[in-house]
Every structure is written in structure tokens, then in C-alpha cells.
Amino acid sequence: MIYGIFVFVLAALVVYMGAHQYNRYLVEQGIHKSTTPADFEAFRFINTEISDNKKFLIQLATTINVVVGTDSGVWIPSFTDKQVEVDFTDFANPKSYEILNLYLEVAKDSQDTEALKELYCDYDVGYIFFGSRKSSSDSMQKEELEGNSNFEKIYDNGASIFMIKAQECD
Incomplete structure (x- = not known):
């Protein structure tokens, strides 16, 4: 009997914590406002102007207990057939x-x-994508890449795409 109560309380706690984390995810994702017409224009640019198969680094929330994309970059694979990193974190x-x-x-x-x-070189990442809606928990800041000799801004209409300048691979 005690064992059954313990299992029930433990299961309820797991469900509660899961729901709490999912709600935090929705807030971070800005689920109702994460993608704008500017982002769709950026996806169109990716489809028409970027012919290589380099992956896109997208913005992540690293301030909460899960690793999730924070802007429209999470939609790149769906709208462009390009891959993103960090996509799914398999722990x-x-x-x-x-x-x-x-x-x-x-x-x-x-x-x-x-x-x-x-x-x-090792992970085939060639671009960094910033969606048009900035999240308060983005780890990477667009302003830090502007004027940096390692990057070239190739697109900006609210959503921005930076190309990582070619690196000498061993």
C-alpha cells in the first residue's frame, strides 16, 4: 500500500515537472510569435542563394534546463531542407x-x-542564423558578429544570416 502511494506521488511529481518545463519551453519559444514575414523571406533567400550543404547554427536557450531553439531558426529544416545545429540534443x-x-x-x-x-571542419557548420524576433535567452548576440573578421553578414532584413568565413581544415 505504501509502495503504491509512493509510486503515485512520484508519477504525479514527474508529470508536474514535465508540464512546468514544457510551459517554460513555450514561453522561451514564443510559440505564437516566433516567425514573421521577415523570417520567411530569409528562408526564401536560403533556398535561392545558398547552394552548399553547410549547416546553420541556430539560437539556443541555455538559461533553462532544456536545450531549445529560441527563434525561427528551428524552422529552417522544414522550409529549406537545410540542416541545423544544435538540432536535437541526445544526451x-x-x-x-x-x-x-x-x-x-x-x-x-x-x-x-x-x-x-x-x-x-568537423560539424560542417557554415552559417549562423538569427531570427527576426529576439529572445531574452539567446546565447549568441548578433552585434558581436558584426565587424568580426571571422564572419560575413550575407543577409539582413530583420532576420540575419552570417557566413562563417572559410577555415583551413586539416
Whole structure:
């Protein structure tokens, strides 16, 4: 009997915590306002002007207990057939941790050429996408990439796309 009550309370707690995290996700995602016409124009630009298969680094919320995209960049695979990083974080896969750590290094210091080189060469990331609606929890700041010699802004209409300048791969 005690065991049954314990299991019930534990299950209720798990459901409550899951619902709480999902609500935080919805708030961070801005689910009703994450994509604007400017973002769809950026997707059109990606489809017509970017012919290589380099991946897009998208904005992430790293201030909450889950890793989620925070702007319209999460829709790139659906509207452009291009891949994004960090897409789905599989916590059982060491690669997920590696790419997330590289993302955080570049977010902290956009001049970190070693992290950029690893993203470019090992993970095939060639672009950084900023959606038109900025989230308060974005880890990477667009202003830090402007004027940085490692990046070239190739699109800006509210949504922005930066190209990572070619890195010398070993």
C-alpha cells in the first residue's frame, strides 16, 4: 500500500515537472510569435542563394534546463531542407555534448578561432542564423558578429544570416 502511494506521488511529481518545463519551453519559444514575414523571406533567400550543404547554427536557450531553439531558426529544416545545429540534443550521444560545448564557446567568444574551425571542419557548420524576433535567452548576440573578421553578414532584413568565413581544415 505504501509502495503504491509512493509510486503515485512520484508519477504525479514527474508529470508536474514535465508540464512546468514544457510551459517554460513555450514561453522561451514564443510559440505564437516566433516567425514573421521577415523570417520567411530569409528562408526564401536560403533556398535561392545558398547552394552548399553547410549547416546553420541556430539560437539556443541555455538559461533553462532544456536545450531549445529560441527563434525561427528551428524552422529552417522544414522550409529549406537545410540542416541545423544544435538540432536535437541526445544526451546519450557524446557528439551532442561536443557540438553544444562548441556552440557555447563561440557564443561566449566569437573570436575563438579553434571552436569556429571545429564547427566548420568537423560539424560542417557554415552559417549562423538569427531570427527576426529576439529572445531574452539567446546565447549568441548578433552585434558581436558584426565587424568580426571571422564572419560575413550575407543577409539582413530583420532576420540575419552570417557566413562563417572559410577555415583551413586539416
